[in-house]
Amino acid sequence: xxxxxxxxxxxxxxxxxxxxxxxxxxxxxxxxxxxxxxxxxxxxxxxxxxxxxxxxxxxxxxxxxxxxxxxxxxxxxxxxxxxxxxxxxxxxxxxxxxxxxxxxxxxxxxxxxxxxxxxxxxxxxxxxxxxxxxxxxxxxxxxx
Amino acid sequence: xxxxxxxxxxxxxxxxxxxxxxxxxxxxxxxxxxxxxxxxxxxxxxxxxxxxxxxxxxxxxxxxxxxxxxxxxxxxxxxxxxxxxxxxxxxxxxxxxxxxxxxxxxxxxxxxxxxxxxxxxxxxxxxxxxxxxxxxxx
Numbered sequence: 001x002x003x004x005x006x007x008x009x010x011x012x013x014x015x016x017x018x019x020x021x022x023x024x025x026x027x028x029x030x031x032x033x034x035x036x037x038x039x040x041x042x043x044x045x046x047x048x049x050x051x052x053x054x055x056x057x058x059x060x061x062x063x064x065x066x067x068x069x070x071x072x073x074x075x076x077x078x079x080x081x082x083x084x085x086x087x088x089x090x091x092x093x094x095x096x097x098x099x100x101x102x103x104x105x106x107x108x109x110x111x112x113x114x115x116x117x118x119x120x121x122x123x124x125x126x127x128x129x130x131x132x133x134x135x136x137x138x139x140x141x142x143x144x
Numbered sequence: 145x146x147x148x149x150x151x152x153x154x155x156x157x158x159x160x161x162x163x164x165x166x167x168x169x170x171x172x173x174x175x176x177x178x179x180x181x182x183x184x185x186x187x188x189x190x191x192x193x194x195x196x197x198x199x200x201x202x203x204x205x206x207x208x209x210x211x212x213x214x215x216x217x218x219x220x221x222x223x224x225x226x227x228x229x230x231x232x233x234x235x236x237x238x239x240x241x242x243x244x245x246x247x248x249x250x251x252x253x254x255x256x257x258x259x260x261x262x263x264x265x266x267x268x269x270x271x272x273x274x275x276x277x278x279x280x281x282x
Binding site for chain 1: 147148150151152153154155156157158159160161162163164165166167168169170171172174175177178179180181182183184185186187189190191192193194195196197198199201202205208210211212213214216217218219220222223224225228229230231232233234235236237238239240241242243244245246247248250251252253254255256257260263264265266267268269270271272273274275276278279
C-alpha cells in the first residue's frame, strides 16, 4: 500500500462531506426523513401518496440541479472518469440496486445518516459494503 | 411550500457536496477502495466531515421532538442485524467496487452524462425493484 498523494483532496472532500451533512440535517429538520438516496428512489417507484411522490421527486431534482449549477456557472471542474464499461457496468448497476434494496440503504443512508444516529445496523452495513468494495477492487486490479 | 423548498434546498446541497467531495468520479471512488495499490484516502474525509456535522445536528434536531413540517420523525424501526442486511450490503459493495458508483452520485451525474447515466440508473432501478420483491418474500 502507498498513498496516492497526487489525487488526494482532503480539504475539498471534507468540505463536500460537510455539505452532505448539512443536506441530511435540512431533510431531517424539515421532513423528519433519513437522507438515503436508495430509499428515496425506492419510494419514488412505489409512492404511497402524492405528497410522498412530490418531496422525493423534488429532492431528486435538487440533486441533479446541484452539479448542473456548478457546471453551468463554471464554478468547479467536475472530473468523472468511468472505471467500468459494457456488461460489467450493468452488472454493477444491478448489484447496486438489488444490494441497497435488500441491505436497506447505501452510502448516504447508512454511511452518513445511520452512523450519525449511532445505528448498529448501519455500522454493520457500512463495514460490509466497504470491505466488499475493497475485495472487489483488489480482485479487479491485483488478481485478474 | 416552505417544506418543498427545504427539500429542494437539501437536494441541491447534497448534489453540490457530492460534486466537491469527488464522489462523482468513479476513478476517485475506486482509488479509495484500492488499499492494496495507490490508495486515495479522500473519501474517508467525506465520511468524516459528513458524520461530524450530521451527528451534532441530529442531536439538536431530535431534541426538538418533531420536524418542522411533519408530525413526527420517520426513522427506520429495524434494530436487528440480520442476514439480509449483510448480504444486501455485500452485493452493494460489489457493484460499488465494480463501477465506482453508488445511488447518490448516479443521480447527480445525470447533470453531465444524462444518456450514459440514465442507462445505469435504469438497470439500478430494476435491481431495486427486484430487491424490494425479495424483501416482501423474506
